[in-house]
Amino acid sequence: MNSSQRDVVWKSMKRILAGCGAEESVLTEESCIGDPELELSSVRFIQAMVELENAFEVELDVRNVWNGDRRPLSELLDYIEAALPEAGA
Numbered sequence: 001m002n003s004s005q006r007d008v009v010w011k012s013m014k015r016i017l018a019g020c021g022a023e024e025s026v027l028t029e030e031s032c033i034g035d036p037e038l039e040l041s042s043v044r045f046i047q048a049m050v051e052l053e054n055a056f057e058v059e060l061d062v063r064n065v066w067n068g069d070r071r072p073l074s075e076l077l078d079y080i081e082a083a084l085p086e087a088g089a
Contacts, residue, residue, distance in 0.1 A: 005081075006077070006081065009056070009077060009080060009081060009084075010029070010077055012055055012056075013052065013073070013076070013077060013080070014027045016048055016051045016052055016055060017038070017040070017048055017073075019051070020040060020044045020045075020047050020048040020051065021039050021040060021041070021044045022038040022039060022040055022044075022048075023037065023038065023039060026038065027073065028073070029072060029073050029074035029077060030072050030073070030074065031072065031073050032070040032071060032072055032073070033045065033070075033071060033073065033076070034070050035070075046062075049062060052076075052080065056080050056083070056084060058080055058083035058084060059083070060079070060080070060083075064079060
């Protein structure tokens with residue numbers, strides 16, 4: 001995926017996470033899903049995963065996205081990018 005497509009996916013991710021209660025102004029690719037400043041409860045986290053699946057028409061395996069480790073949002077972005085169908089395919 002090229003950088004402009006990555007930017008579009010990242011902006012959509014930020015909007016979805018903010019809609020689930022995360023503070024958009026603190027969201028960076030280095031932010032970790034479990035960070036307290038994101039203010040994502042477990043219910044909001046699941047809501048965000050469902051909304052991301054719907055938005056990008058991908059299936060997210062929560063064990064690969066977040067398994068209790070402090071994984072940065074860049075890994076979630078990479079995971080979504082890898083799951084997207086190739087452009088023009």
